[in-house]
Amino acid sequence: MTDTLLTIEGLTKAYPGVVANDNVSFAIREGEVHALLGENGAGKSTLVKMIYGLVKPDSGTMTLRGAPYAPAEPRAARAAGVAMVFQHFSLFDALNVAENIALGMENPPPMRDLAARIREVSETYGLPIDPYRTVGDLSAGERQRVEIIRCLLQDPRLLIMDEPTSVLTPQEVEILFQTLRKLTAEGVAILYISHKLEEIRALCDQATILRLGRNVGTCVPAGTTAREMAEMMVGSAFQAPERAPRELGEVALDITGLSVRSPSEFGTSLKNLHLTVRAGEILGLGGVAGNGQDELLAALSGELRTDADAIRLKGRPIGRLGPAARRQLGLLTAPEERLGHAAAPDMSLTENAALTGAQREGLVANGFLKWGKAREFAEAVIARFDVRTPGPGTAARALSGGNLQKFVIGREVMQRPEVLVVNQPTWGVDASAAAAIRQALLDLAGTGTAVLVISQDLDELMEISDRFGALNEGRLSDIRPAQELSVDEIGLMMGGAHGMEVAHV
């Protein structure tokens, strides 16, 4: 078990204007779960793409089981025993599980044999799945199983997993971890990419940390605190959000019997939601994406109209009001999709500041926009939220995800809302920006704003929310104080493991 499987020596890959990987070296032993840690843009993806043969390194060497390893394409990597589960699945909804797996094979066996092998592998590793089910009907967790089984059918020696838990409930994560442990017991090595530090501490034997394309250290996760790892990733002392004790005020947002049909065919309709948020309180709503989060945000922002009484702002029915009128009254929102929804990609930050700030910041007089004031407002947001950009004249799409998210959240926070609703506030945002955004939400609640945070990131919700509820298929669970919840209870609130269970072997 201590034989070295893959050695990476001095891998370097440069793209025009940026060095994605600079002289990265490390080794993976057989049967080891090796974590690859780093912020967005640290070079994790480029590194695994080189190992999987998708990208050719500029320099450096790899050795697999003592032999030189330089895959020219993924097929060569697979032949050498390297498999990869991508963050985004590549499955056809209309085909069944076995057909999807056959599509990825060079010489697929007859369907009946393949189905039997899928059953066998899936049961051996605790990933039960019916090979004849249509992929379109599977949950995200089950789709991931299909991807993993597809890899396992190749008998890999090294399995690369890119952010595998971002789509899973806690129960599903536990099932996945059991599978991975079973694999490592057989000597398969796993290269595990994530930025969820607690998971890495629970699962991984070794961690390599990348920052700006360089290997900045290795550690044994079990013997390192999450905070220390975060500091290695960020490269500076890490400011964990602080929560000051807050006094709760009146009920600011009151949702009673909110039902909304989703405008999209593939959306989730909201079914009879009830919740209240008090001034100074943060209510966290968890749930796997696609369970009504977008629809709830649209119903609150005013993009979807509802019964007048279904939504009340400080006692006033607002269900029929449009977005501008709601902003005027103090209900501000920040949608999940930064480019194209929260911000117009080709417009400048000044114009994007006016997009939601026009009413409350007094940027309009007699229908005419005061661009000077809009620019000042944009500059204020940039300065206070440390948005890295040449200036307010920059187009929104030129900003990195984290910087644009800071701008979008900052734009709403700076308008001193009565109620702020945010959807996935730190999705795809690096650790330091995420911490800054969470701190801003906590500070805002401290000033007496009612905050509703919709997020898939449970650690985030536990860190900042006072009470917690979960959305599942458009329905809302009971809402309970966050402090007293266990991970199991949260998972059950999110709808359990979507009917999945561990195979009893």
Add this chain to the structure above:
Amino acid sequence: MLTLEKRPQPSRLWTYLTPVVAVILTMLAGAVLFAFLGKDPVQSIRTIFWEPLFSEFAFYYRPQLLVKGAPLVLIAIGLSLGFRAGIWNIGAEGQYIIGAICGAGVGLAFYPMEAWFIFPLMVLAGALGGWAWAMIPALLKVRFGTNEILVSLMLVYVAEQLLASMSLGLLKNPEGFGFPGSRNLQQYPSAHNAELIAGSGMHWGVVSALVAVILAYILLNRHMLGFHIRLTGEAPRAARFAGVNPARLILFCLGTAGALAGLAGLFEVSGPSGQVSIDFNVGYGFTAIIVAFLGRLHPIGILLAGGLMALTYIGGEIAQSKLGLPAAAIQVFQGMLLFFLLAVDVTTNYRIRRVTREVA
């Protein structure tokens, strides 16, 4: 191998440079075309672009530039508002015809009375007529989600039939010896859109076009409505998030375009053309689409593009009579302008890179 690489943000330089490059490419391709037709390419291009402005007969052609350019600019300004917001009004030609019929109809109703208020009433009727014609696709789109491209385009042909009917029936000149066409408004002083300064080509339509350019500029750059128009075009979801009411925007954009096209029709029928006749329309409503895009949907750009288009019209006519170039060749030439513009347009958002194929 050449590849396109998306720019982090649209290139400012290329935004302004593309029309110029497009014009140059059109000249080159046009020269090749004319050479194949057996004409001297240099002289042909020179005739189209130089003669109307600087030849010894330029005193005659220059006013014509205003007369031809004004309706193009007026219509294109209205269209550009909708195009900016992703609302595709292709039927300005029909709105132009209806505006002319309504305006001329009001004027003729007063014939032979002379009064100062007749012409203002005609202007109002022209604008209202175009507006009402544009409201048909607008309301259908808002109410039933129909495609405004198809509806507005097909209404052009309806308008043409209506025009034929009017010039043969209701508006036919009772003293016209049975010829089709209405009374000549040029001979009815109260209804005549005369030149403001004799021999200059400057009539009320030119003034309106200039005013429209200025107002559109202010609307788009300073006013909330203009901001919402741009926002809707660039990011429809963000626009709805900002609180834009899409239905109201559709009504406004189509309505404004219709009203301006109607005005252009009225100024044409009461001025340079003079009478409602079967073939009164000459395709300004369609050419204005080219003008709008050639001008980058920007008011100032449209002003310049309208001038350029008028130049190719007049230059084209000179080339037809002097060099015997076929009319179709001139139309191809004008079409190439839009073609090259759209092709060169890619450089605004992409840069072209020469890459040696990377070994996977």
